Amino acid sequence: MISDKILKSINNLPAFPATVHRVSEVISDPDFSVDDLVNTIKYDQSITANILRMCNSPYFGIRYKVSSLREAVVYLGRESILHVVYAAGTSRFYKKVKGYYWGAAKLWEHSVGVALMSQILAKKIYDREDSGLFTAGLLHDIGKVVLGEFVHESFQEIMDLVSNQGYSFLEAEKEVIGINHAELGGEIASLWNFPKEIRDAITYHHRPDLMEKGNDSIPWLIYLADQACMMMGIGGGADGLAYRGLKEVVNKFELRQRDFEKSIVLLLKDLDEAKELLALVDNE
Amino acid sequence: MNQIVVGISDLKVSGNIGDMLITYALGSCIGVAVYDPGVKVGGLLHFMLPDSSIDCNKAQKNPAMFANTGIPLLFKSCYKMGAEKKRMIVKIAGGASIMDDINYFRIGQKNITALRKIFWRNGVIIDGEDIGENHNRTVKLHISTGKILVKNSANVFEEL
Numbered sequence: 001m002i003s004d005k006i007l008k009s010i011n012n013l014p015a016f017p018a019t020v021h022r023v024s025e026v027i028s029d030p031d032f033s034v035d036d037l038v039n040t041i042k043y044d045q046s047i048t049a050n051i052l053r054m055c056n057s058p059y060f061g062i063r064y065k066v067s068s069l070r071e072a073v074v075y076l077g078r079e080s081i082l083h084v085v086y087a088a089g090t091s092r093f094y095k096k097v098k099g100y101y102w103g104a105a106k107l108w109e110h111s112v113g114v115a116l117m118s119q120i121l122a123k124k125i126y127d128r129e130d131s132g133l134f135t136a137g138l139l140h141d142i143g144k145v146v147l148g149e150f151v152h153e154s155f156q157e158i159m160d161l162v163s164n165q166g167y168s169f170l171e172a173e174k175e176v177i178g179i180n181h182a183e184l185g186g187e188i189a190s191l192w193n194f195p196k197e198i199r200d201a202i203t204y205h206h207r208p209d210l211m212e213k214g215n216d217s218i219p220w221l222i223y224l225a226d227q228a229c230m231m232m233g234i235g236g237g238a239d240g241l242a243y244r245g246l247k248e249v250v251n252k253f254e255l256r257q258r259d260f261e262k263s264i265v266l267l268l269k270d271l272d273e274a275k276e277l278l279a280l281v282d283n284e
Numbered sequence: 285m286n287q288i289v290v291g292i293s294d295l296k297v298s299g300n301i302g303d304m305l306i307t308y309a310l311g312s313c314i315g316v317a318v319y320d321p322g323v324k325v326g327g328l329l330h331f332m333l334p335d336s337s338i339d340c341n342k343a344q345k346n347p348a349m350f351a352n353t354g355i356p357l358l359f360k361s362c363y364k365m366g367a368e369k370k371r372m373i374v375k376i377a378g379g380a381s382i383m384d385d386i387n388y389f390r391i392g393q394k395n396i397t398a399l400r401k402i403f404w405r406n407g408v409i410i411d412g413e414d415i416g417e418n419h420n421r422t423v424k425l426h427i428s429t430g431k432i433l434v435k436n437s438a439n440v441f442e443e444l
Binding site: 101159163168227230231232233234235236237238240241242243244245247249250257258260261262264265268 | 420
């Protein structure tokens with residue numbers, strides 16, 4: 001049961017930019033035209049500006065200097081357009097985050113880290129990239145943006161459970177506040193009309209083992225990418241590494257220790273090449 | 285005071301008493317701080333993974349990424365500035381793990397083990413440590429005094 005105060009906070013969130021969902025629709029047609037796509041995006045000035053800021057990032061590997069939205073759309077290609085548009089549309093929600101110590105810019109850095117790592121793992125495991133996975137990575141901790149205020153109010157109580165009573169941070173949030181940041185994130189994604197697979201990836205990103213078996217590879221990949229970023233301290237906060245490890249993940253993907261470590265090396269390189277993505281959110 | 289930030293997979297050394305070396309967000313990574321009070325030279329390493337055999341090219345380009353390439357480079361860089369091994373103070377922090385992290389991807393544990401092996405083989409004694417558990421840490425080293433501080437789980441700096 002979500003308390004009225006929390007419910008009020010999520011209802012007060014600005015709507016998710018309609019442009020982003022429309023881009024996703026346009027692009028889902030295999031024969032989409034560049035004109036349609038440019039016309040969909042260009043009226044949202046903030047997203048257009050963010051796209052131009054990002055697309056010269058080495059991460060996207062464009063060898064030409066891009067100076068217009070049309071060029072960006074042409075050179076980026078289908079998967080990367082989605083990555084850029086979701087990053088451009090999502091970053092605006094990372095303005096102020098209380099309760100986890102390190103603020104909005106760090107939470108955004110962590111979110112981008114998880115999105116990048118999810119692609120590295122998907123390439124390694126399934127030999128493909130996946131824009132749904134990228135979006136889920138960017139949004140997996142969106143619940144913290146709202147819950148942070150409540151975590152801040154009850155911080156001592158939460159930390160006491162974590163430090164002295166063996167609770168994970170997630171369990172302590174639930175015990176003290178009544179909902180954890182993953183569940184709340186799922187509620188927010190639902191309010192923003194995200195498809196079920198992305199909502200589930202957010203809701204279950206710390207406990208993919210609690211999902212029904214079957215279509216659960218996105219939540220497991222986000223879980224694994226999140227664990228890698230927590231271990232590497234990428235945008236880490238007060239909750240640190242105080243989350244449960246699930247050994248089933250090894251059998252799920254048949255990933256060897258060596259492959260996991262190699263993926264971490266690649267992540268550091270991608271983060272270095274994706275500075276323009278990180279720069280979308282300023283320090284508070 | 286001049287603050288010098290040591291990133292992930294990075295190391296810095298200094299003999300300037302106005303400097304303070306700092307590294308943030310050590311999760312499973314380990315921060316190694318060394319200091320020679322005789323010449324007031326110190327260094328700080330933030331390594332990420334235990335062993336460079338997973339990517340030797342990377343280790344050549346960026347030795348600070350791995351324990352087995354970063355730790356020797358940290359000491360050698362300090363020797364170049366006049367530090368001597370027998371006087372050096374060595375302190376470590378980090379190596380945290382995910383909870384119940386018994387069976388897989390134990391990077392924090394492996395980092396700690398790799399570091400202890402290297403130190404043992406080279407006769408290096410650890411003068412202070414704050415390792416393991418499951419929280420992030422920040423480490424700073426003041427070159428003027430050799431004081432090494434670690435930010436603990438309560439978000440407060442304490443001398444190590």
